Amino acid sequence: MPIKQVYNLYLSPNRIYVRKLRNILGFVPGNVRLYQMAFRHKSVATWVKDGVKNSNERLEFLGDAVLGSVIAELLFKLYPYKDEGFLTEMRSKIVSRVNLNQLSKKLGFNELIEYDARMISYPNKQGSLLGDAFEALIGAVYLDKGYQFTREFLLGRIIKTHVDIHHLEMTETNFKSRLIEWCQHSGKEVVFLQIDNPEGESTKMFSIKVVVDGEDCGIGRDFNKKSAEKSAAEKACEYLKIFEESIS
Known part of the structure; x- marks a missing residue:
């Protein structure tokens, strides 16, 4: 084991933290x-x-x-x-x-x-x-x-x-369909809006914002408009805890 790793593991002021990292990650950080x-x-x-x-x-x-x-x-x-x-x-x-x-x-x-x-x-x-x-x-x-x-x-x-x-x-992971279905069941309105890119109009990327009942719930960016919508829908699902049961 390199000297620096030995120091980090046994002698450094952060040695307790380093040992915790090693137990979780399987290696000693430098x-x-x-x-x-x-x-x-x-x-x-x-x-x-x-x-x-x-x-x-x-x-x-x-x-x-x-x-x-x-x-x-x-x-x-x-x-x-x-x-x-x-x-x-x-x-x-x-x-x-x-x-x-x-x-x-x-x-x-x-x-x-x-x-x-x-x-x-x-x-x-x-x-x-x-x-x-x-x-x-x-x-x-x-x-x-x-x-x-x-x-x-x-x-x-x-x-x-x-x-x-x-x-x-x-496994089918269609975040856009899941979001729309959830909004329909919950009586909420969902809108996908194309917005300006932070870099300006010269960029070829698409920026899509998801708005649910007037609330901004996620923005997705990609070179493909459909992919940007999927990314925005995923973030909206995450924000609205639609998949909370999957990560609890």
């Missing part, structure tokens, strides 16, 4: 600060510079890209005769917030996340708390250990152990 940031929600973060907080949001952005790459490679090899549409749908099922929330809870990430305790009184605000932390953790592992280590960690420790890909293949 740069502990990365992991602390990965589990720090913006509600308890402090401003650093130019409107940026020392929260897990930037790591979440990075982790999302790394996770998508690893899953895409896995599916490409696992289904050599399936088309791009099938592979995209399968990747969406695996990296959906519902699934990542589930994985985070199984792995015990809820014991590590720092967030404003007042959020407990507002379940809707917790929405993607666990899933966001999952992606941020992947970003932290990538920066700390490199791509190959992160890939092996994801495939060996998480996907192989906790994700039944063939079961997901048989």
